[in-house]
Amino acid sequence: MAKSKTEDHIALFIDCDNISHRSIEGIINELSKYGIVNIRQAYGNWTKDNLKNWEDKLLEFAIKPIQQFDYSKNKNATDILMTIDAIDLLHTKDIDAFAFATSDSDFTPVVMRVQAEGIRVYGFGEKKTPKPFMAACSQFIFTEQLMKIEAAKVLDTNDNTRTIDVQQTPLKKSGKEMRQDTWLVNVLRTALEQTMDEDGWANLAAIGQYINNSTSFSPINFGYKKMSNLINEIDLFDIYLDPDTKQMSIRDKRFY
Structure with a gap:
């Protein structure tokens, strides 16, 4: 008799030509919130010197390296192999x-194909990643933010003699900066409008679910681990915290 799964199984595909080895710890930690990353495959031409920094990471995080030679110049055979393996799986x-770790928009079709089967796709890439790929994912997280989170852990646990690049320290968007982000404000207000009751209140969990179903939004990209922290900081909504359930509800300040 087959055992029933208690946690979701996640397959991670890493395009090592288009993702930094320094981001992998944050990617694994983030995906572990949602299930077991039981398939971990990294693609690249491992004969090239520019991938040498990946070797220790492959061992540390039990990632299977997949070799792909360059058959011709200016043609990335890695992309094709990674796509074939994802569809086979x-x-x-x-x-x-x-989960796809890449900053390459060429993977947009395979992400859309997986989504068509009703399977969630988590995307990870640099801020330069083209918008079509980000939008195709169920959730997309900037690797720069994940690296800052990991750097912050080092600051918390290591002694003061270790030097940390200031560029790696956490960067949270201020309430003012987020209020000036038209896309973010529209995402939050639309989700509220679609889930609110007759008095204008909406449960934050319902809002989060609506956003997850309709966009690739993640609060991490703005420097916040939780949606509730972002909502508190952006200061666009009245907030009610149920004393019994501790659940948060919000409504638009503009109308009340």
């Missing part, structure tokens, strides 16, 4: 979610 394994 889609039809042969019981996978609950896929």
Whole structure:
């Protein structure tokens, strides 16, 4: 008799030509919130010197390296192999979610194909990642933010003699900066409008679910671990915290 799964199984595909080795710890930690990352595959031409920094990370995080030679100049055979393997896995394994670590928009079609099967796709890439790929993912997180989070852990646990690059310290968007972000404000207000009751209140969990279903938004990209922290800081909404359930509800300040 087969055992029932208690946690989601996640397959992670890493495009090592387009992602920094320094981001992998943050990626694994983030995905572990949602399930077991039981398939971890990293793609690249491992004969090249520019991938040498990945070797220790492959061992540390039990990632399987997949070799792909460059068959011709200016053609990335790695992308094609990674796409083929992802589609094969889609039809042969019981996978609950896929994750793609890349800043390359060429993976947009495969992400859309996986989504068409009703499977969530987590995307990770640099801020330069083209918008079509980010939008195709169920959730997309900037690797720069993840590296800052990991750097902050080092600051908290190491002694003061260790030097940390100031560029790696956490950067939270202020309330003013977020209020000036038209896309973010529209995402939050639209989600509120679609989930609120007749008095204008909406449960934050319902808002989060609506946003997850309709956008690739993540509060991490703005420097916040939780949606509730971002809501508190952006200061656009009245907030009510239920004393019994501790659940947060919000409503638009403009109308009350």
